[in-house]
Structure formats: structure tokens, C-alpha cells
Amino acid sequence: MVHVKNIIQQLMPEIYIHSVAVDENPSLDERRSMMGNANDEVDLVCEKLSKVPQLQRGFGAIGFSQGGLFLRALIERCPNISVLTLVTFGSPHMGVSELPLCADENDWLCKKKNEILKRQVWNVAIQKSIIPAQYFRNLAEYDKYLENLRFLADINNERDETFDTLAKERFGKLEKLVLVKFSKDTTLVPKESAWFQEVDPKEGYIVDMRQTRLYKEDLIGFRRLHKEDRVDFYTIEEDHMRFSDSFLVDIVSKYFMNGL
Numbered sequence: 001m002v003h004v005k006n007i008i009q010q011l012m013p014e015i016y017i018h019s020v021a022v023d024e025n026p027s028l029d030e031r032r033s034m035m036g037n038a039n040d041e042v043d044l045v046c047e048k049l050s051k052v053p054q055l056q057r058g059f060g061a062i063g064f065s066q067g068g069l070f071l072r073a074l075i076e077r078c079p080n081i082s083v084l085t086l087v088t089f090g091s092p093h094m095g096v097s098e099l100p101l102c103a104d105e106n107d108w109l110c111k112k113k114n115e116i117l118k119r120q121v122w123n124v125a126i127q128k129s130i131i132p133a134q135y136f137r138n139l140a141e142y143d144k145y146l147e148n149l150r151f152l153a154d155i156n157n158e159r160d161e162t163f164d165t166l167a168k169e170r171f172g173k174l175e176k177l178v179l180v181k182f183s184k185d186t187t188l189v190p191k192e193s194a195w196f197q198e199v200d201p202k203e204g205y206i207v208d209m210r211q212t213r214l215y216k217e218d219l220i221g222f223r224r225l226h227k228e229d230r231v232d233f234y235t236i237e238e239d240h241m242r243f244s245d246s247f248l249v250d251i252v253s254k255y256f257m258n259g260l
Helices: 002-011 026-032 038-049 066-077 108-119 131-135 139-148 165-171 191-195 222-227 245-256
Strands: 059-064 083-089 176-182 231-236
Touching: 002 245, 038 066, 038 131, 059 066, 059 245, 066 083, 066 131, 066 165, 083 245, 176 191, 176 245, 222 231
Parallel strands: 059 083, 083 176, 176 231
Antiparallel strands: none
């Protein structure tokens, strides 16, 4: 992310840029992106950002992969910050139904590990310690998802008993939401999750976002944003997180050159 920061800094030298980190130690921060409790990490980042004076008047945010999902959770849950524009790259807004594919088709150890983890994904201990498991969403087991997940199911307001009206209001106040999808994504499965779409568990077709429960019932304010023309969609013809510097420059120029 240092490269991304440098590009933005060169484009907008006067702007304040804050990189979100859960841990000051880069290696530990990377580890905590996979191991930990997503709810606790969102609370921690909320506390940190609330103390940054340069962000008090509102700011724009860019999230990459699961970072975009966590930024959305932050917008919904953190009352002391004001995000004006949110850009997410390949983020699992509707969760993942498969674990990331193994880089090597012949890596049986990787495949076995994924197989075991997938079988245990609803386990309480797994849900409290493995980050990707906390946004695992398989529509074929939707009841288990609602019963066991305490992160994605809550920030998507899918659980009636924990429905958060304030979260919906906060997210619905965004001035602009920008969703970037990677058409050849093999890490985010399904890749359509980046656009708030899902895959029918029986037939395998892509469910248009307007046909999802999240949209039809406007669970988080996304429908309002869309109807008011505050959502933009982009597709990059590449695999997960592979984008050019020029694309990033175009996005930053279009959505952040107003002084945010």
C-alpha cells in the first residue's frame, strides 16, 4: 500500500493521507488481517481514527479487498467519523461462498486446509479467530449463516434481532460509493460480491443486486444510494487487486480532487 500512498501523494501533495493499521508492526498487522476478531478490529480502528484531528471534518476512503468491507463496517458503526466518499476494490460486500483458490492446482496441502476450514466455518472458535470466516456467506446454508456469523450478517443488517437503524442511516449518508470489480477474480468468490451481487445456490446464475434481500428491503441504505445516483460501478479485466497506476490516478482524480 506504500506504492498507492505515494501515487496519491504525488497527485495531491497538499492532502493528508492516513493509512489504517491495526498493529504498528507491519508483519503483525498483516497477520491480523487473517487472524483475529473483525468486530474488535473495527472498534479499535474507530477509536484510532476518532483521535486524528485531520479527519474531523470528514474524509474520503479507499479500501482494498476485505479492507473495503471493514471500511463499510466502520462507516456504519463509528459515530465519531464522517466518510464522504468510499471507494472499494474487489471487496466482499456480500461475503464469500468459497475460500480463496489455491495458487497451485497441485497443492494438495492447501486444498486440504481449505476443505477442513470450510467444514468448520460455523464453529464458534473459528468465527472468533479467522477473519475470512467472518464474512463467509453461503446461500445454500443461509440459516446457519444467520445463526453463526456475528460480523457480516450484522453489518449487512440481515439478522432481525440485531437490526441497526443507525447503521443504515450512517451508510445512507455517503455522498458517493464507488464499487470496483475484477472480472477475472479468483480470490473473491463470487467476484460479483464486489458489486453487492450474489450467486443463486441452486442454478448458479448471478442474482442482480436489485433482486437481493439487502437491496429490496434496503437493509443498509444501499438502495437509497443507488436510486439517488450515488453509486458508480467499474470493472477491471484482471485478477484480484491487479490494477494499473493510471486507473488509480483516474479514480483519485475523479472522486478525491475536491480537497477531501
